[in-house]
Amino acid sequence: MLKLKQLAVGAAALGLTSLAAAPAFAQNKQITLCWAAWDPANALVELSKDFTAKSGIAMKFEFVPWPNFADRMLNELNSKGKLCDLLIGDSQWIGGSAENGHYVKLNDFFDKNGIKMTDFAPATVYAYSTWPKGSPNYWALPAMGDANGWVYRKDWFAKPELKAEFKKKHNRDLAPPKTWTELKQVAEFFQGREIDGKKVYGAAIFTERGSEGITMGVTGALYSWGFQYDDPKKPYHMEGFVNSKDAVEALEFYKSLYKCCTPPGYTNAYMQEGLDAFKSGQAAMMMNWFAFFPGLYKDEKVGGERIGFFVNPGQKVEASTLGGQGISVVSYSANKDAALQYIKWFAQPDVQKKWWALGGYSCHKAVLGDPNFAKTAPFAADFLKAMNGVKDFWQEPAYAQLLQAMQKRVHDYVVADKGTAKEALDLLVKDWQKVFKEEGKL
Amino acid sequence: MNDVAKASFIERAATATPAPVARVVKGLSDRAIAWLFISPTIILLLAINIFPLVWTIQLSFTNYRANRPNAEVKNIGIDHFQSILTDPDVWAAMQATAHFVFWTILIQTILGFALAYLVDRRFRGHGFWTTVILIPMMLSPAVVGNFWAFLYQPQIGLFNYVISFFTGLDPSSFEMIGSVKLAPWAIVLVDTWMWTPYVMLICLAGLRSIPEYIYEAAEVDRASKWRQFWTITLPMALPFIMLAVLFRGIENFKMFDLVNLLTNGGPGSTTEVASITLKREAFEKWRTGYSSAFAIILFVTVFGLANIYVKALNKVKSR
Known part of the structure; x- marks a missing residue:
């Protein structure tokens, strides 16, 4: 009986404690x-x-x-x-x-x-x-x-034999590229080369289909070729801008970079795949967001003085994807x-x-x-x-539709070899026009 | 439980029922009690099957978008249906679906029936091997999709190394899920690996349902094994094979999980089957009305085809 009483008192005390604690807990936002x-x-x-x-x-x-x-x-x-x-x-x-x-x-x-x-x-x-x-x-x-930037293997770029070979071939120093043309030359130079007993590749770029990857990569090239989404004087008028001659050239260039110089199986790669390729010592250069650079710099395997950084190369203008x-x-x-x-x-x-x-x-x-x-x-x-x-890409309320259209058209062209760059951008203009018509903006 | 025990159990249950409940139940007819028992199931069916279907039909005639909760919802008639049926990208997705459905069914039916024929021979350890063969279909599609995606990796995947071992090709010289030519077949292969055992199981049931005396009579008539197969085994197992084709056809027409995990419709839109297009429209572009119309079209297509097929199946069964 005594035990039962003790138990009852204990339970009551516990209940009171919880009640007393309740207001204090509520105050903890x-x-x-x-x-x-x-x-x-x-x-x-x-x-x-x-x-x-x-x-x-x-x-x-x-x-x-x-x-x-x-x-x-x-x-x-x-x-x-x-x-x-x-x-x-x-x-x-x-x-x-x-x-x-x-x-x-x-x-x-x-x-x-x-x-x-x-x-x-x-x-x-x-x-x-x-x-x-x-x-x-x-x-x-x-x-x-x-913003989208680039990281490169400074230690590979500094190898005397590679420097000499590159200089002989291109008549300039093996250094971070200033233009996309230079970037491709560097990527081609490293592609398939054996460094420290391992086969390496030129550049890890964005090719992902599902979310926003390939659009973020391709726009890196498009912006450097002076790409504009629409006529500055006539908003949402895209014909001749999105599919301009320069835009076609930029898209063709991005595809040629993808074809010549990416690691095998690089058909659906975004931030993480790029980091994996770079950290495992496969790629000489990697396109990725600045947000990852502090972490990369601290990386024990490839970080520190082994790597360097450079801003998105220009071509006709200096620009980066936001x-x-x-x-x-x-x-x-x-x-x-x-x-x-x-x-x-x-x-x-x-x-x-x-x-x-x-x-x-x-x-x-x-x-x-x-x-x-x-x-x-x-x-x-x-x-x-x-x-x-x-x-930046369109920030319209219909951005998801606009983004998915671009993902489809550029992935179809760059990765799946469907049609030409001009056809891809023409179709993109049609897709975007359809969206803006539905939105009542055209 | 014998009759006496049963009676005593019913009696005890009756006496244990509270008087008010007993009075209400006594007043109900048998039909009412039957309704009482099936009503939870019917309510559940209405709530999770019929209501969404009716709502989807209603949404398919509107411009509703789930990401614009404050926008005015307008009735736009059959605009979405017209737009879907005249969209070349939708037809491309339907073509990809047809390719996938046709080849998976053909390969799985041939392999599944062959496996069933072998397992039916009742060799030593056939029970163990039957269980081993069934393992892939017991796995979750999410698991299968993920581990095949790893197996297909050109640099580290086992698949490329196996192919390289037999052909001498460089393992990283080809990509199963990144190549326009190989990606559709990569998905067909995984689906076949996973679901052939299911077809085998149905075919096995068909083979085991053939009475032994028919074969004995054929033996007496000196019919060869080849003749027995074409005139007894295949015709008698045919309704089961057709049933397997129906199940796999319906399932693969709606295929989403494996494709989503393996290729996500890529490269480009090479493997973008109808369900992937539907997902993109509904949950990435947020075109709820449009995707509802697309879902209705897919539903009507699969329902219509299945009905035609069931009629054919019934004809075969009645022969």
Whole structure:
């Protein structure tokens, strides 16, 4: 009987303790930040510990691998899901997310809290925050600047016998290429060559079909040939622009680079496949996002002084494909205040400096405008250069349709040998015209 | 359970039923009780099968997009149906589907029947080998798709090394899933590897259903094994073979998982079967109305073809 009584008292005490603890638990707020699963996300986890320490708001993270990121997150937004309080969404989503009410408009919040968009690099504000494009309507804070760049095996480029052979063949030094023509020469030079007892290949480029890979790769060449999506004087008028002579030449060039100089089986490769090829010592050069460069530089096997970086080569103009994202508050969040608190904290210059130091690419002028910025990392100067000439894909609400059309047409031409470059771009113009007609913009 | 035990069980159940419930049940007819038992299944069927079907039909006549929840939904009549049936890309996808369905069925039927014929011989250890042959169809398509994608890797994949061992070709000189010519066959091969055992199983059931005395009578008439095969085995197993073809045909017409994991429709759109196109329209381009119309067209096609086939099957069975 005594035992039973003791048990009852114990249970009551436990119940009381839980009740007493309940209000304290309720006060412990938690917000969820959604992003892609990649190196900078790990840096953000580290950085956000400071926010939790300062605000008492716990951070939960939902990181989705890149190939599924758009599907997963757009599904979440379209279903008005409450999973994410904060979302670092791709730049192309901004039109749809603004028009469909997925993101909270941040103008009033910025004004109240003294957050000035003029503190951020103009290209990043334009690309990551505004909709309609260039208007002072802000739906995100520039969070992660990024562009497509290149990394190369500096140790291979420095081999005396290779240098001599290259010089003899091309009458110039074996150095990071300045144009796509030079890049192809270098790639051809390395293709199939045996280095340190291993067969190596010229260049790992984007060829992925499913999400956005080949479009991001091909646009790297198109932009360097001066590609324009439409007539600057007549928006959405694409005939003669998307399928211009230069665009055809650029697309043909990209295909020739794919055919001559990629590793075997490289028919569906994006960021991860590129990293795999490069880290395993297969490729002399790799196209990839700047976001991966801090991690690559730290890599024990291929990093450090063994590698170098260069900005996307020019051809007719200097230009790079834009990556990167802004951070937005999701309209369906139940913790909007806490999410806005995070943005206010994140916008501070000191936090931005730490963000860059940890491996994130800050867009804040306090970081980028620092005279020593170019010296802070071996890829910093190229990042600055790239960000000055970035160009992005359509950011329209119908971007997914526009992107899928391009994926199909260029993959059909580049990888599947279907038709000519001109035919591929003509079909792309037709696809895009159809989309814009459905959208009522043509 | 014998009759006495059964009666006592029913009696105990009746006495244990609470009085109000017993009163209600006693007032119900047999038909009402039958409805009471099947209604959960019917409700479930309506909720997860019929309702989505009706809703899909309704959406197929609208411009609805799941990613534009605030946009006005307009009725656009048969525009989507017209647009789908006149789109060369859709016909290309249908061609890819037809290629896949035709070759997988043909190869699987021949191999499946041959395997069933062998296993039916009842050799020593035939039970063990039957189980071994059945393993591929017990695996999840997700697992099969992923590990074949690895096997097909030109640099590290075992498949290329095996081919290279027998032919002397350089293993990295060809790509199964990256080549326009080989990719459709790469998928046919994996599907055949996975589903031939299923065809074998159905054919085996057919072969085992043939009475032994027919063969004994044929032996008495001195019919050769070849003659016995063409006049007894094949005609009597034919309804089962046709059934296997029907099941595999319907399944492969809708094939998604293996293709998605192996090639994702590529290279380019070489292996883009109808279900991949449908997925792209519905969940990548978010054209919900359009993809609903496409789904209806696919459903009607497979339903119509299956009906014609079932009529043929019935004719064969009644012979």
